[in-house]
Amino acid sequence: xxxxxxxxxxxxxxxxxxxxxxxxxxxxxxxxxxxxxxxxxxxxxxxxxxxxxxxxxxxxxxxxxxxxxxxxxxxxxxxxxxxxxxxxxxxxxxxxxxxxxxxxxxxxxxxxxxxxxxxxxxxxxxxxxxxxxxxxxxxxxxxxxxxxxxxxxxxxxxxxxxxxxxxxxxxxxxxxxxxxxxxxxxxxxxxxxxxxxxxxxxxxxxxxxxxxxxxxxxxxxxxxxxxxxxxxxxxxxxxxxxxxxxxxxxxxxxxxxxxxxxxxxxxxxxxxxxxxxxxxxxxxxxxxxxxxxxxxxxxxxxxxxxxxxxxxxxxxxxxxxxxxxxxxxxxxxxx
Amino acid sequence: xxxxxxxxxxxxxxxxxxxxxxxxxxxxxxxxxxxxxxxxxxxxxxxxxxxxxxxxxxxxxxxxxxxxxxxxxxxxxxxxxxxxxxxxxxxxxxxxxxxxxxxxxxxxxxxxxxxxxxxxxxxxxxxxxxxxxxxxxxxxxxxxxxxxxxxxxxxxxxxxxxxxxxxxxxxxxxxxxxxxxxxxxxxxxxxxxxxxxxxxxxxxxxxxxxxxxxxxxxxxxxxxxxxxxxxxxxxxxxxxxxxxxxxxxxxxxxxxxxxxxxxxxxxxxxxxxxxxxxxxxxxxxxxxxxxxxxxxxxxxxxxxxxxxxxxxxxxxxxxxxxx
Amino acid sequence: xxxxxxxxxxxxxxxxxxxxxxxxxxxxxxxxxxxxxxxxxxxxxxxxxxxxxxxxxxxxxxxxxxxxxxxxxxxxxxxxxxxxxxxxxxxxxxxxxxxxxxxxxxxxxxxxxxxxxxxxxxxxxxxxxxxxxxxxxxxxxxxxxxxxxxxxxxxxxxxxxxxxxxxxxxxxxxxxxxxxxxxxxxxxxxxxxxxxxxxxxxxxxxxxxxxxxxxxxxxxxxxxxxxxxxxxxxxxxxxxxxxxxxxxxxxxxxxxxxxxxxxxxxxxx
Numbered sequence: 001x002x003x004x005x006x007x008x009x010x011x012x013x014x015x016x017x018x019x020x021x022x023x024x025x026x027x028x029x030x031x032x033x034x035x036x037x038x039x040x041x042x043x044x045x046x047x048x049x050x051x052x053x054x055x056x057x058x059x060x061x062x063x064x065x066x067x068x069x070x071x072x073x074x075x076x077x078x079x080x081x082x083x084x085x086x087x088x089x090x091x092x093x094x095x096x097x098x099x100x101x102x103x104x105x106x107x108x109x110x111x112x113x114x115x116x117x118x119x120x121x122x123x124x125x126x127x128x129x130x131x132x133x134x135x136x137x138x139x140x141x142x143x144x145x146x147x148x149x150x151x152x153x154x155x156x157x158x159x160x161x162x163x164x165x166x167x168x169x170x171x172x173x174x175x176x177x178x179x180x181x182x183x184x185x186x187x188x189x190x191x192x193x194x195x196x197x198x199x200x201x202x203x204x205x206x207x208x209x210x211x212x213x214x215x216x217x218x219x220x221x222x223x224x225x226x227x228x229x230x231x232x233x234x235x236x237x238x239x240x241x242x243x244x245x246x247x248x249x250x251x252x253x254x255x256x257x258x259x260x261x262x263x264x265x266x267x268x269x270x271x272x273x274x275x276x277x278x279x280x281x282x283x284x285x286x287x288x289x290x291x292x293x294x295x296x297x298x299x300x301x302x303x304x305x306x307x308x309x310x311x312x313x314x315x316x317x318x319x320x321x322x323x324x325x326x327x328x329x330x331x332x333x334x335x
Numbered sequence: 336x337x338x339x340x341x342x343x344x345x346x347x348x349x350x351x352x353x354x355x356x357x358x359x360x361x362x363x364x365x366x367x368x369x370x371x372x373x374x375x376x377x378x379x380x381x382x383x384x385x386x387x388x389x390x391x392x393x394x395x396x397x398x399x400x401x402x403x404x405x406x407x408x409x410x411x412x413x414x415x416x417x418x419x420x421x422x423x424x425x426x427x428x429x430x431x432x433x434x435x436x437x438x439x440x441x442x443x444x445x446x447x448x449x450x451x452x453x454x455x456x457x458x459x460x461x462x463x464x465x466x467x468x469x470x471x472x473x474x475x476x477x478x479x480x481x482x483x484x485x486x487x488x489x490x491x492x493x494x495x496x497x498x499x500x501x502x503x504x505x506x507x508x509x510x511x512x513x514x515x516x517x518x519x520x521x522x523x524x525x526x527x528x529x530x531x532x533x534x535x536x537x538x539x540x541x542x543x544x545x546x547x548x549x550x551x552x553x554x555x556x557x558x559x560x561x562x563x564x565x566x567x568x569x570x571x572x573x574x575x576x577x578x579x580x581x582x583x584x585x586x587x588x589x590x591x592x593x594x595x596x597x598x599x600x601x602x603x604x605x606x607x608x609x610x611x612x613x614x615x616x617x618x619x620x621x622x623x624x625x626x627x628x629x630x631x632x633x634x635x636x637x638x639x640x641x642x643x644x645x646x647x648x649x650x651x652x653x654x655x656x657x658x
Numbered sequence: 659x660x661x662x663x664x665x666x667x668x669x670x671x672x673x674x675x676x677x678x679x680x681x682x683x684x685x686x687x688x689x690x691x692x693x694x695x696x697x698x699x700x701x702x703x704x705x706x707x708x709x710x711x712x713x714x715x716x717x718x719x720x721x722x723x724x725x726x727x728x729x730x731x732x733x734x735x736x737x738x739x740x741x742x743x744x745x746x747x748x749x750x751x752x753x754x755x756x757x758x759x760x761x762x763x764x765x766x767x768x769x770x771x772x773x774x775x776x777x778x779x780x781x782x783x784x785x786x787x788x789x790x791x792x793x794x795x796x797x798x799x800x801x802x803x804x805x806x807x808x809x810x811x812x813x814x815x816x817x818x819x820x821x822x823x824x825x826x827x828x829x830x831x832x833x834x835x836x837x838x839x840x841x842x843x844x845x846x847x848x849x850x851x852x853x854x855x856x857x858x859x860x861x862x863x864x865x866x867x868x869x870x871x872x873x874x875x876x877x878x879x880x881x882x883x884x885x886x887x888x889x890x891x892x893x894x895x896x897x898x899x900x901x902x903x904x905x906x907x908x909x910x911x912x913x914x915x916x917x918x919x920x921x922x923x924x925x926x927x
Contacts, residue, residue: 031767042783156906158859160866161899164885168892232435238391239430240450240501241423250449254440266769273774277863281885291775292867295782303779311771318770330485331439 021322025315030084032311036304037083092305097297102305106287110309112182113279113286115198117271119206121264124213128260131214132221133248139226147218154215159274163208163281170204177204180283205282209274213267220263224256231255258329265321269314338404339509339541340365340388345401345411347380347387353399355616358383359565360401362642367508370535370542372556372573374549374588378612380565381545385511388543389426390418406508424454427502431514433494437486443470443497444482450504469500472537473530492523499530506538513545528555549592553577558648561585564623565615567642571649581645581656583628622654630655665915671908675901679725686719690875694719698891711880711894712887721901724877728905731788732858735795739857740850742796743803748834750804751811758808765801773798774860781869788871791864795857806849810842844920851913855906862902877902 086092092102100108135147171179178184183197228234229252237247275288283289287306294302326332347358358380365371375381386392388403388410403410405426410418422428430436437446447469448462457465463482470478473496486494495515502510512531516524532555535542544556552559552573559576561569561584569582580586610627613619619626621636628635634654642650688694693714694706701709701717708717750761768776780794814820815838823833864870865878877898884894 027763028767028770031763032771035767035771039779039783152907152910153903156855156903156910158862158899158902158906160863161881161895161902164881164888164895165899168888168895172889172892232430232432233438235391236428236430236436236498236501237438237449239389239422239428240504241419241421241453242449243419243453246449246453251438251441255438269770269772270774273772276774276778277866280867291778295778295867295869298782300782303782307771307775307779310775314770314772329440331487 017326018323021319025319028315029312032308032315033084033087034080036308037080039307040083040300040304087308092308093301095299095302097299102302105302106290106305106309109285109287109290112284113272113275113288115202116205116209116278116284116286117268117275119202120209120271121213121267123206123210124217125260125264127210127214128217128221129253129257131218132256133225133253135218135222136225136229137248139222144222147222151215151218154211157211159208159212160277160281162211163204163278166204166208167281177201180281182285205278205284208281209271209278212274213271216263216267217260220260221256224259225252228252228255254328258325261321261325261328265318268317269310272310272313337367338364339367339369339406340543341402341404342384342388343402343404345384345387345403346399347383347392347396348399349616350395350397356399357396357565357615358387359615361562361565361567362401363560363567363570365509365541365543367541368535368539369558370544370556372552372559373543373545373562374547374552374559375562376547376612378564378615379562380615381562382513383565384562385428385513385543385545388511389422389428390415391422391428420454423450423507424505425507425509427504427507427510429495429498429502429510429512429515432518433491433498434518436498437494439486442483442485443489446486447482447497447501447504450501454505465504466500469504470497472503472534473497473500475500491519492526495519495523495527496530499527499534503534503538503540507540509541509543510535511543511545514547515544516551517546517548524551531555549588561588564613564618566623566652567650568624568652569650570642571645572647575647575649579657581649581651582624582653583630583655583657584624586657587627587629622652662915662919664911665919668908668911668913668915671904672912675725675729675905675908678722679729682719682722682726686716686722688719690715690719690723698887700891701893701897708897709891709893711884712891713883717880717894717897720875720880721877721897723875724880724898725901725905727788727871727874727876728858728861728902731792731795731861732854734792735799735857735861736850736854738792738796739799739853740803740846743800744807744839744846746800747804747807747809748811748839751808752815752830752834752838754812761804762808765804768798768801774863777860777864778867778869781864786864786869786871788874791861791869791871795860798860799853799857802853803846803849807842807846810845811838814838814841844916848913848917848920851909851916855909855913858909859902859906 090103092106094100095102095105098105131147131151135144138144167179170177178201181201183189183194183201187197189197225248229248234247234251237251238244242251272288275286276291277288278284279286279288280292287310291303291306293299294306341364343362345358345361346353346356348354348356361380361384363371373381373384383392383396386396387398388405390410390413392398398411401411405421408421410421413421437443444463444466447466448459451457451462451465452459467478467482470481475481475493475496486497489497499515510531515531516527519527528551531542531544534540542555544551546552556573558572559570560567561576561582563584569576569580569585571581576585577589580589613623613626619636620639621634622628622631622639625631625635632655640652640654642652643656644650694716695704695710695714697710697712697714699706699710701707703709706716706718708721711717711720746761746765750758750765777794777798780797781790784790784794811834820833820837823837828837861870861876862878862881865876866882868879868882870876870879880898881895884891884898887894
């Protein structure tokens with residue numbers, strides 16, 4: 001049997017683990033690119049039409065040049081190669097409408113979405129843990145049933161609709177919060193005051209986005225906690241004279257959090273998808289809103305670029321979650 | 336010698352249904368430094384006893400009648416916070432399954448250390464040092480490295496030693512060991528019992544040893560209490576009970592225990608006790624053992640016998656005890 | 659009775675919505691797109707029980723016709739997803755090895771691309787109609803079912819009665835269809851019920867963004883066009899939203915009730 005005295009993190013297995021994970025991530029990214037390539041070719045007309053698209057340049061010379069550049073006269077596999085190469089060098093094309101390269105356009109809008117997403121996830125996790133732990137502690141009582149009922153409603157509510165209703169209540173009727181946007185340009189605020197203004201604008205969108213996942217996480221934490229609280233090591237912890245709070249948070253929650261971490265990783269893609277709706281409702285200047293505009297403008301190139309980038313982001317997020325899981329759980333194997 | 340632990344007429348029943356009792360009028364005493372064994376089959380109420388003493392009963396059960404007194408303080412009805420002060424510090428507990436008693440997410444040192452820090456204001460470093468001492472005390476190898484190991488790396492016997500270390504971390508006066516060796520291999524069982532015996536001698540512990548294994552009782556205990564269907568049916572000094580068991584159930588238990596070296600030429604087959612342990616919630620009238628008893632008489636199915644005192648602190652609840 | 663309340667309440671809600679959808683043609687025979695009265699009439703005014711929208715259309719008619727679309731798209735897309743997902747999952751879970759690896763990589767790939775975004779892109783390319791929306795939602799939803807079915811097949815195929823079928827020489831297809839699938843079905847049905855709710859909400863989201871079949875009325879598009887009137891005529895947004903909420907709620911309750919009924923082992927969590 002392995003020497004029980006040696007524990008903790010060892011160098012080599014970690015490197016192998018990371019290398020393997022990165023390898024898998026890379027394969028998936030290539031897969032995504034291939035899927036995108038075929039989506040591009042799914043559109044009626046050829047790819048150059050799609051890319052030139054709404055820019056309105058029916059200019060045949062431009063189109064011919066574009067076709068050559070994209071290698072549309074070449075066989076399909078060669079085209080795929082060009083496509084992958086361009087993707088790898090972050091060449092996503094140029095947008096006439098916005099007057100900048102698509103890559104820089106997306107990068108400009110990305111921080112707003114990340115801010116919204118991070119805040120939403122944080123709210124959902126914090127709320128989910130609080131409600132889930134409470135529900136588990138008072139399992140099968142009226143409080144537990146009330147929480148379950150509330151959670152059911154949150155789960156079934158359409159995100160975009162509840163966003164509109166929140167705007168109606170808190171902005172239109174009560175006037176407490178702004179109706180949309182990232183910040184109030186007309187105020188010309190700087191520094192801390194500006195941050196405060198952004199925070200104010202962040203409240204409703206982040207809350208709205210968080211509702212659905214709050215429901216998911218509450219259920220998950222409750223179920224995990226109930227399972228863990230029945231374990232022998234909980235009884236042993238109590239027998240040592242530890243307080244209930246310590247038992248719940250240190251012993252029970254730590255174990256119950258593992259499925260939560262995995263779940264959050266799986267949800268990143270859904271968060272991004274929901275961002276399209278949320279940012280539209282709240283006029284939030286992120287990539288979700290950009291996508292909506294792209295649909296409106298029939299800008300296929302922009303649409304696909306956002307899709308690819310979002311997918312890559314999901315891959316990175318999953319990677320981060322995998323690493324986090326292994327860090328939290330000393331018993332996890334570094335596969 | 337003063338009593339360390341006194342249990343008077345303890346009833347434990349289903350919460351909200353005081354008539355459905357799982358423990359019926361249990362009384363006993365445990366003196367300082369004494370090892371009292373509590374013997375019975377599953378369903379006899381022996382585990383419930385240990386949980387009831389320390390206030391760790393599951394939500395479905397509750398103490399309805401009776402008192403538990405520890406060193407002059409009444410534990411029944413004590414405020415939870417005060418009870419927590421006693422639990423772990425003055426009464427340590429060792430549970431049956433070492434594989435599940437330790438939290439897989441924390442190191443061995445953490446889990447012993449927290450037993451210390453729950454009751455004494457020491458720093459983490461000091462608690463860790465104490466943990467190393469305790470690991471040595473329970474005879475685990477290389478304690479200064481083992482203290483940072485996770486439970487998954489340890490064998491069953493090693494984990495049980497860790498559990499014992501945590502149980503004695505604050506030098507308690509009483510250790511309740513609920514089937515401490517049942518989940519272990521026979522060779523390891525002997526080692527753990529030897530450890531408990533030596534710790535008892537070194538630290539002057541009183542031990543309430545709960546088990547169904549009479550072999551262990553013979554080795555380790557000073558006195559024995561036999562339980563059946565939620566009540567005590569016999570109590571005596573160990574030597575006495577093995578020499579001359581008075582209650583028919585005790586006699587059958589001893590006959591059913593494999594014992595080495597006895598009567599090679601004419602090996603007696605293990606004698607079973609016919610029938611099943613009754614559900615303690617649905618007892619027939621009279622002595623609960625009557626249906627399975629070979630010497631049951633007419634009185635045995637009418638009234639339940641009470642505990643009658645015998646010399647040397649023994650007691651039997653039977654209408655026809657072997658004299 | 660009380661134990662099955664989820665099933666009953668959920669079922670009742672679904673029945674109500676179903677009746678709405680079924681009776682739409684009878685109660686509101688005219689095209690819901692036609693203007694019937696002044697625009698922006700509040701519910702109750704001038705005999706319009708649910709008022710009129712910005713184009714003077716009857717909200718009640720829109721609501722009832724919208725029910726049809728939601729239910730149709732929800733059930734059709736989930737049905738397709740279940741078929742595809744079950745086939746993929748069954749093959750992966752039964753044969754394992756290389757088949758499993760390949761199919762799982764494919765599933766993983768689809769699960770990495772954000773679902774809703776993919777649906778948007780697909781519809782932007784081929785143009786939204788009831789058929790394409792059903793297809794797009796099916797494409798996006800099948801991986802979840804595949805994962806589930808794979809897990810079930812992996813577990814069930816280890817059971818003794820399946821092994822004995824193999825021993826007596828039953829063909830693989832026969833084993834999968836007649837032995838394993840019926841045992842996996844309860845879990846699939848429960849998941850599918852909740853998936854219908856998700857599909858309905860996704861369709862509503864797509865319609866809200868303008869990606870709905872322009873020839874039919876959808877709850878999502880009602881909200882989408884109504885959001886400009888949020889300040890004054892907020893009932894235009896509220897009413898279809900509540901309908902969506904109740905429908906999704908009903909489906910979830912029904913699914914929970916089914917789960918309790920079909921998987922008694924898991925009850926009492």
